[in-house]
Amino acid sequence: MSLHTQYIATYRSRFDTLNGLLSKAEAHEKGDDLLKARLAEDMHPLSTQVRFVTNIPGEALARLGIREFASSDAEIASLAEAKAMVAERSAMLDAITATDLPEPETPVEFSIGDGAFNFALTADEYFREFSLPNFYFHLSIAYAILRKEGLEIGKADFIPHMARYFKAPAAV
Numbered sequence: 001m002s003l004h005t006q007y008i009a010t011y012r013s014r015f016d017t018l019n020g021l022l023s024k025a026e027a028h029e030k031g032d033d034l035l036k037a038r039l040a041e042d043m044h045p046l047s048t049q050v051r052f053v054t055n056i057p058g059e060a061l062a063r064l065g066i067r068e069f070a071s072s073d074a075e076i077a078s079l080a081e082a083k084a085m086v087a088e089r090s091a092m093l094d095a096i097t098a099t100d101l102p103e104p105e106t107p108v109e110f111s112i113g114d115g116a117f118n119f120a121l122t123a124d125e126y127f128r129e130f131s132l133p134n135f136y137f138h139l140s141i142a143y144a145i146l147r148k149e150g151l152e153i154g155k156a157d158f159i160p161h162m163a164r165y166f167k168a169p170a171a172v
Contacts, residue, residue: 004098007127011057012093013161014139018053019086020160021146021153026079028151035076037149039141047076049142053135054089060131061092063110064123066100 025034035047044052051072058069069092076082104124111118121129143158156163 002098003101003104003123003127004096006124007060007132008057008093008096008101010132011135012090014135015054015086015090015093017158017160018050018139018142019083019090020157021143021151022050022079022083022086024151024153024157025146026083028149030149032078034146034149034151035079035082037145039145039148043141046142046145047082049138049145050076050082050085052138053142054085056131056135056138057093058089060127061096063108063126064102064106066096066102067092 025031028034030037035050036045038045051074055071058067059071061067062069072085076085102123104122106123107120108123108126109118109120110126119126119130140158143153147153
């Protein structure tokens with residue numbers, strides 16, 4: 001299976017999930033104030049969780065040398081702005097083809113924490129062990145914040161992509 005099928009398609013599909021959650025947030029009585037909500041006091045607010053989710057795939061593309069990407073560090077001021085960011089990053093992923101990605105065994109080296117932590121992995125390991133887990137972490141925290149703040153959302157809102165695979169039960 002190609003890196004594109006395993007990872008780029010996953011990021012893209014989960015951006016649809018995030019967009020759906022943000023649409024429900026827009027309809028909620030708290031509206032844009034939800035962006036300030038936190039799961040716990042020592043955690044980032046929803047606006048930062050959304051920013052992290054939308055930055056992670058671009059950071060992966062940059063680390064793999066596929067395209068230049070500058071992570072956004074600006075706080076998101078409105079849910080409309082958050083949805084626009086999701087749309088922009090979705091378009092970025094839509095432009096990536098399987099041939100743009102390196103072979104899974106291509107070496108990837110990177111540092112985090114101002115060089116405090118250095119890593120050497122393959123492209124496949126980078127996506128699987130670092131990028132995708134971080135992506136899901138921040139997406140899950142965004143979901144949890146919205147749920148904590150009273151949005152009527154459930155698992156179906158987190159995995160709406162599964163609806164296309166639904167098969168009606170056999171008639172008895």
